[in-house]
Amino acid sequence: MSTAQDDLTGRARLRDAAIECFAAQGFDESLRAIAARAGVSAGLVRHHFGSKEMLRAECDAAVLERYRKLKVDSINVPATRLFAQLPSSREGGLLMVYILRSIQDGGPTGRTFFESMVAEAIVFTKDAVARGLVVPSRDEGARTRFLVQQSIGSMLVNLAMRPDVRLDDFPAVMEQYMADSMLPTLELYTEGLFADHSYLEQYLAYVDDPTSPPADLAGETSSYSRKQ
Amino acid sequence: MSTAQDDLTGRARLRDAAIECFAAQGFDESLRAIAARAGVSAGLVRHHFGSKEMLRAECDAAVLERYRKLKVDSINVPATRLFAQLPSSREGGLLMVYILRSIQDGGPTGRTFFESMVAEAIVFTKDAVARGLVVPSRDEGARTRFLVQQSIGSMLVNLAMRPDVRLDDFPAVMEQYMADSMLPTLELYTEGLFADHSYLEQYLAYVDDPTSPPADLAGETSSYSRKQ
DNA sequence: CAAGCTACTATACACACGAGTAGTCTGCTA
DNA sequence: TAGCAGACTACTCGTGTGTATAGTAGCTTG
Incomplete structure (x- = not known):
């Protein structure tokens, strides 16, 4: 050995x-x-x-193994958010950036990381819904996958838009990202974005009966059927 | 000429x-x-x-010019969502994928596209808030930037996780993305994700008084809502 | 002490890419 | 018809990359 x-x-x-x-x-x-x-x-x-x-x-x-290890080590240290709770330490930041690079690269490794995150988020979300912490969804799987996609994607864009990542400030990158996104995330997850339920209801009515016209953003104008 | x-x-x-x-x-x-x-x-x-x-x-x-042109051409054709309303046609799908690639690439061009989208989303959101369509935020600029980052990032991850993009199915890529993400997006934007306001309130209390302990995920225990 | 293996370096090869050059073809004009 | 300018192709060159081989220092082992 x-x-x-x-x-x-x-x-x-x-x-x-x-x-x-x-x-x-x-x-x-x-x-x-x-x-x-x-x-x-x-x-x-x-x-x-x-x-x-x-x-x-x-x-x-090695990254996958360290990621799992870091995850199970911190399983009894609940974070303040559902996703991306790990990039506190330098090790966590490095692993997170590496995973983001893998996904950015688009190869099978990135897919593996992504699907792994989706899988664990599904069980996590299911538990949170059962405990009444998270509102239920009409399609739990699709929602969780979408949320993971959004979270990862947000971090990825934030990473890609930086001029250059210094080789040592991985934790600084992640910490600044969290500082910038914490409030908007909590606001969005707590209070939503739309002032009323009309868009969602119109969409639900549309998928239920595709002959009815879909929702229109500028709701005061005339809505015409866009496409089928 | x-x-x-x-x-x-x-x-x-x-x-x-x-x-x-x-x-x-x-x-x-x-x-x-x-x-x-x-x-x-x-x-x-x-x-x-x-x-x-x-x-x-x-x-x-050329892409930037076509993108602007497509945008002003469809300014009187309101879409069903706040973001990513354009990838209906083949031209729109092609431009969207090109822009996503630019952002994935991480160069200055991608930054230009991204900042342009953030800028136009800010005025768009401001108008939507003024008209009562969107709930206000404690930091409008940060929220809008974050929402754009999330939307772009979600599409980018979705694109990167595909095995290979056929050279002709740009609209198919975007349409399938929208089909997968429409319901989760509307749910999240309409109904939020958290069942109550405790996380947000705890975070706000924390940033207001950093000496108090930050929020804890398993927060169903004591709900000390120490509002500012 | 000597043999041998392992970690390691230095150098060279094959290949792909972008860049550059010279020459050919085409279509317009006088 | 003659000529010319631009569109276009085929070829060569320098560079950077991954890969392969030969060789050296140091430690282990019989």
């Missing part, structure tokens, strides 16, 4: 450097830059991992 | 092909693939645009 000793040598240093480089710059970062950050030669990647693809696979696995 | 005639020749065909390739595959798509899609040689790019960067700059400008 190889845990503590190897974690000090090149292999683990290379993997950790790759995780940080991938998180900071994206998965197009060159092997030479990763090796330079690890303080080793570039050829060492092949010696230890065989290829860049295998290096990334190991990074993905 | 060159409009109708040149639109049939290589330059405009190349630009349109580049827009579709960038939207479908991202901005890493090679010039050869773009030229092949346009049915011309790769060297033509340099002849007409000078470099790939300049080609993309022209694509960005």
Whole structure:
């Protein structure tokens, strides 16, 4: 077995450097830059991992494992929000940014992360609804998936719109995001956005009877059927 | 000036092909693939645009212009939602996907698109609040920016999680996204998510007096609503 | 002490991309 | 018909990338 000793040598240093480089710059970062950050030669990647693809696979696995570990470690430390409760520490911020990069990349790894989050959010939301903390939905699965998509997407856009992420301020990125989004999120989740129920009711009437015209935003004008 | 005639020749065909390739595959798509899609040689790019960067700059400008045009053309055709009302037609879907790719890319062009959307959403929301359609916020600017970030991010994640986008089904992508997200969006915007106001109140109390402990998720225990 | 293995470096190869150049074809004009 | 300007193609070049190979230092082991 190889845990503590190897974690000090090149292999683990290379993997950790790759995780940080991938998180900071994206998965197009060159092997030479990763090796330079690890303080080793570039050829060492092949010696230890065989290829860049295998290096990334190991990074993905390591991040997923650390993410699960961090999650179960904090399961008894309830956060103030439903989603994105973990990026407090540097480790959590790094993992979160890496996962966001994976989703931004669009590959199968990002899908795995995303589906994993959706799955755990579904059971979480189901419990919250059962306990009366969250209002029920007409389609729980669709709502939860949508909420996760929104939360992840919001963080992803926030990350992508930054000029450049310094390699060390992962927690700062996440903390500032939470500082900016906490109030709007709580407002939206608590008080909603629309002043009345007309849009929702009109949509429900429309899906129930597609011949009736759909809702119209500028409700004072004449509503004409848009399309079917 | 060159409009109708040149639109049939290589330059405009190349630009349109580049827009579709960038939207479908991202901005890493090679010039050869773009030229092949346009049915011309790769060297033509340099002849007409000078470099790939300049080609993309022209694509960005063209998309921005078409986006504005499509927006003002549909200003008298109110949509059913606040955001993302345009991707009905093929043109609208293509432009939307291109803009999403720009934001995914993270460059200055994406920032321009994003800030433009935030700016127009702010005036839009302000009007909606004044007309009583939307509930007011404690920080209108932050809320609107957050809502745009969420909407864009949700579409972006939805796009990124797809295995591959066919080059012709841009409207299908957007329509399916809207079909999946319409109900959850209307539910969330109309009915909110939390069953009561405790989380929001606790947060407001916390920011008002940071010495008090922050909110706790398992908050069904004591409801000390210490309102400011 | 010597053999051997492991971690590691340095260098080189193959490939793809964008960039650049020269030459050909086409259509208009005088 | 002659000529010319622009549209367009085919080819070459330099660079950066991932990959592969040869070789070296250091520690382990019989």
